[in-house]
Amino acid sequence: MVCEKNVCACSYCYTMVEGKCEASDRKVLILGAGMAGVSAAKALGDNGCENVQILEGSDRIGGRAKSVNVSGYTMELGAQWIYGLGSNPVAILAQKYGLQMIEDFDTWVVRDDNGTNVTQTADDEWYNLVDILEKVKVFARKMDKNGSPDITTQALLRKFGWTPDTNVKKAVEVYELDTESGRETPSLSGKYLDHLSVFEIHGNDQWMISSDPRGLSYIISELYKELPSNYTTSFNQVIKKIKNKNGKVEVETEGGTKYEADDVIVTFSLGVLQSRQVSFKPALSEEKMLAIDKFGFGEYTIAYFEFSDAFWDNVSTLVYASARHGENSIWYNMNTIYPGCNILQLTLMGFEANAASHLNDNEVKESGMAALAAMYPQLSIPQPDAFVRSDWLTNPLTKGSFSYWTPAFRPEDRMNLGKSEGNIHFAGEHLGLKTHGFLNSAYNSGQDTAQRLARSVRN
Numbered sequence: 001m002v003c004e005k006n007v008c009a010c011s012y013c014y015t016m017v018e019g020k021c022e023a024s025d026r027k028v029l030i031l032g033a034g035m036a037g038v039s040a041a042k043a044l045g046d047n048g049c050e051n052v053q054i055l056e057g058s059d060r061i062g063g064r065a066k067s068v069n070v071s072g073y074t075m076e077l078g079a080q081w082i083y084g085l086g087s088n089p090v091a092i093l094a095q096k097y098g099l100q101m102i103e104d105f106d107t108w109v110v111r112d113d114n115g116t117n118v119t120q121t122a123d124d125e126w127y128n129l130v131d132i133l134e135k136v137k138v139f140a141r142k143m144d145k146n147g148s149p150d151i152t153t154q155a156l157l158r159k160f161g162w163t164p165d166t167n168v169k170k171a172v173e174v175y176e177l178d179t180e181s182g183r184e185t186p187s188l189s190g191k192y193l194d195h196l197s198v199f200e201i202h203g204n205d206q207w208m209i210s211s212d213p214r215g216l217s218y219i220i221s222e223l224y225k226e227l228p229s230n231y232t233t234s235f236n237q238v239i240k241k242i243k244n245k246n247g248k249v250e251v252e253t254e255g256g257t258k259y260e261a262d263d264v265i266v267t268f269s270l271g272v273l274q275s276r277q278v279s280f281k282p283a284l285s286e287e288k289m290l291a292i293d294k295f296g297f298g299e300y301t302i303a304y305f306e307f308s309d310a311f312w313d314n315v316s317t318l319v320y321a322s323a324r325h326g327e328n329s330i331w332y333n334m335n336t337i338y339p340g341c342n343i344l345q346l347t348l349m350g351f352e353a354n355a356a357s358h359l360n361d362n363e364v365k366e367s368g369m370a371a372l373a374a375m376y377p378q379l380s381i382p383q384p385d386a387f388v389r390s391d392w393l394t395n396p397l398t399k400g401s402f403s404y405w406t407p408a409f410r411p412e413d414r415m416n417l418g419k420s421e422g423n424i425h426f427a428g429e430h431l432g433l434k435t436h437g438f439l440n441s442a443y444n445s446g447q448d449t450a451q452r453l454a455r456s457v458r459n
């Protein structure tokens with residue numbers, strides 16, 4: 001690329017060498033074609049890098065944004081909500097590409113295991129929990145300011161009077177907290193819980209759910225179309241080895257194919273990095289590995305049940321208040337998005353998602369059906385006509401759902417988590433600048449890492 005302004009200090013220009021940007025000759029490999037990988041590629045393109053190749057282990061673009069067809073309707077197996085519409089870059093992209101979305105998906109009925117409608121009690125408990133979470137937030141900020149050691153979210157909730165000692169309170173806690181992190185409160189940081197901070201950060205408390213037959217990953221596919229035409233992508237390239245070698249990086253797939261580049265951006269999920277199924281030579285530094293191991297990676301399973309009739313309450317969310325925390329608790333009524341589809345979406349988080357990963361489809365379906373039978377004991381519920389579920393935990397290319405902050409993780413670990421090692425750079429939702437876990441976190445992280453790489457080359 002030739003810098004139009006023909007000076008070195010403009011944002012398109014690295015060190016000018018005989019009128020050309022030096023960085024344009026450097027080869028960059030991006031490993032992974034999820035939101036972070038595509039966003040990194042877009043930023044490299046915007047910064048004049050010409051020699052970029054993406055290597056993706058699966059046969060598609062999108063990573064943890066993935067939809068599936070359930071009896072003619074597009075259902076999301078991964079990301080489906082866009083939170084905090086204000087400055088959320090994903091909301092901005094969704095608008096730009098004309099993604100269909102629906103707002104205000106938020107009415108519920110809570111039923112216990114006798115089928116009793118306990119929504120009024122649940123409403124009261126929900127207001128109580130939200131008040132307590134506000135106190136937790138204020139206290140957590142004080143802890144941070146004073147440098148106090150972190151404690152669990154569970155401990156802070158207890159401190160301010162919340163103990164989930166009834167089935168309704170357990171269900172309310174799952175609805176409000178487990179759904180956000182894919183993990184139960186004893187595993188979550190109290191100090192850095194940042195409950196719903198995504199709304200504050202993006203300056204808007206609205207959220208939207210994709211109702212687009214093209215699926216939410218359409219945004220990523222459209223962003224991908226904006227990459228320079230000479231960028232290439234190779235699919236089904238499962239990377240097993242990454243070597244820093246004489247100032248170059250060599251990447252090897254499980255099939256033995258080798259690629260070489262000046263720089264590599266790794267966008268594998270935190271779960272993949274924790275699993276050590278990709279080896280680094282030289283090994284990643286101790287502080288980096290410690291940061292990878294100390295951050296948390298949640299478990300979150302989605303399952304769809306399609307019925308001939310909508311026998312359930314006509315609200316957007318059904319919550320099952322059972323004795324076991326999180327047992328088949330959260331059911332989204334997909335008729336809210338696609339009227340007449342008669343599909344319920346069951347979400348399982350944390351230990352329940354983990355337990356389900358050891359069951360076959362039929363067992364997960366039977367377990368869900370037992371919960372529905374308990375919620376509606378007066379009805380004879382037919383077997384679903386279709387059943388589909390996600391496999392994020394068992395899939396070797398994800399190994400879980402999305403990241404969460406653990407009580408052991410420190411802000412300095414966050415620095416180490418994101419630090420480049422030689423010419424190997426890192427991006428992904430776990431490295432979002434202000435949030436982690438979301439599509440917008442992945443977008444920001446990919447962009448940031450690519451811009452830092454471009455800057456470091458320039459300098």
Ligand SMILES: Cc1cc2nc3c(=O)[nH]c(=O)nc-3n(C[C@H](O)[C@H](O)[C@H](O)COP(=O)(O)OP(=O)(O)OC[C@H]3O[C@@H](n4cnc5c(N)ncnc54)[C@H](O)[C@@H]3O)c2cc1C
Pocket residue numbers: 031032033034035036037055056057058062063064065077078079080081082083237238239240267268269272278300301302390392396397398400401402427428429430437438439440441442
């Ligand atoms: C069930 C679920 C629900 C979610 N809900 C929401 C939501 O409502 N809203 C929201 O904003 N976010 C949500 N998220 C989070 C969001 O999907 C992720 O934060 C985001 O998609 C992560 O993007 P990424 O690029 O960092 O990682 P990924 O999308 O995981 O991309 C990494 C890519 O690397 C590839 N890869 C991995 N290992 C290898 C290897 N060894 N070799 C080659 N390629 C490899 C993978 O195939 C993948 O394509 C949800 C996630 C899940 C799982």
